[in-house]
Amino acid sequence: MTMVNRILNRIDLILNELFMKIYTIFVYIECKLKNIEIENNNKFYGRLKIFKSNNSMISIGHFNVFRSGKFSNLIGVNRPCIISTLSENANLKIGNNSGFSGTVINCFLEIKIGNNVMVGANTLIMDGDWHQEDNRSGVANPIIIGNNVWIGEGVKILKGVTIGENSVIGAGSIVTRNIPSNVFAAGNPCKVIRNLND
Numbered sequence: 250m251t252m253v254n255r256i257l258n259r260i261d262l263i264l265n266e267l268f269m270k271i272y273t274i275f276v277y278i279e280c281k282l283k284n285i286e287i288e289n290n291n292k293f294y295g296r297l298k299i300f301k302s303n304n305s306m307i308s309i310g311h312f313n314v315f316r317s318g319k320f321s322n323l324i325g326v327n328r329p330c331i332i333s334t335l336s337e338n339a340n341l342k343i344g345n346n347s348g349f350s351g352t353v354i355n356c357f358l359e360i361k362i363g364n365n366v367m368v369g370a371n372t373l374i375m376d377g378d379w380h381q382e383d384n385r386s387g388v389a390n391p392i393i394i395g396n397n398v399w400i401g402e403g404v405k406i407l408k409g410v411t412i413g414e415n416s417v418i419g420a421g422s423i424v425t426r427n428i429p430s431n432v433f434a435a436g437n438p439c440k441v442i443r444n445l446n447d
């Protein structure tokens with residue numbers, strides 16, 4: 250039985266990698282057509298939705314992994330990754346060596362994600378409140394996520410937040426205010442729990 254399990258795991262892996270290569274080709278073609286800057290060696294497991302508003306900028310570095318298929322990550326991906334710029338002059342920049350699973354990124358103004366960032370499954374990063382015609386909406390405000398940040402499963406990061414380098418955001422947190430570097434922060438609203446250097 251162990252042998253059968255091994256073979257099934259191997260087939261699973263081969264199929265995942267095969268479909269990844271096909272999806273990746275399609276994403277690169279789409280990026281080319283939409284004038285999205287994308288460097289080499291990114292991997293796309295499952296279909297990513299990418300929407301670029303006219304005159305906005307999207308740039309994606311290298312060696313990032315985007316998991317959009319339901320079974321592309323055993324933690325359970327509830328939805329595809331969605332990357333969007335939603336106004337003219339919006340500027341969305343994703344660095345290098347980062348991972349995203351079912352992550353939705355809505356950029357109205359500016360979102361910068363550094364390098365080596367682990368973004369957990371089913372996460373949301375949005376720098377505006379949508380419904381801008383409704384005066385209860387706040388004003389869009391940039392989001393900056395530093396290098397080596399780890400964002401847990403189900404986290405939501407709202408407008409105007411900067412997360413400093415190396416910090417960890419606990420699963421399910423809602424981040425509404427800045428989080429400094431080198432801390433573990435969690436909760437709703439997300440607060441610093443301890444310094445990682447202590």
Ligand SMILES: CC(C)(COP(=O)(O)OP(=O)(O)OC[C@H]1O[C@@H](n2cnc3c(N)ncnc32)[C@H](O)[C@@H]1OP(=O)(O)O)[C@@H](O)C(=O)NCCC(=O)NCCS
Pocket residue numbers: 324367368369370400401402417418419420421422433435436437442
């Ligand atoms: C960030 C994390 C790794 C930290 O783990 P840890 O260092 O072992 O933290 P602890 O379990 O010791 O918790 C420390 C305190 O933070 C609190 N805490 C931990 N995670 C929390 C969360 N997600 N939300 C709110 N509070 C949390 C604990 O209740 C504890 O509080 P207390 O000291 O008052 O009892 C862990 O909390 C976490 O979120 N794990 C899930 C990571 C994840 O999503 N992985 C998959 C996607 S990449």
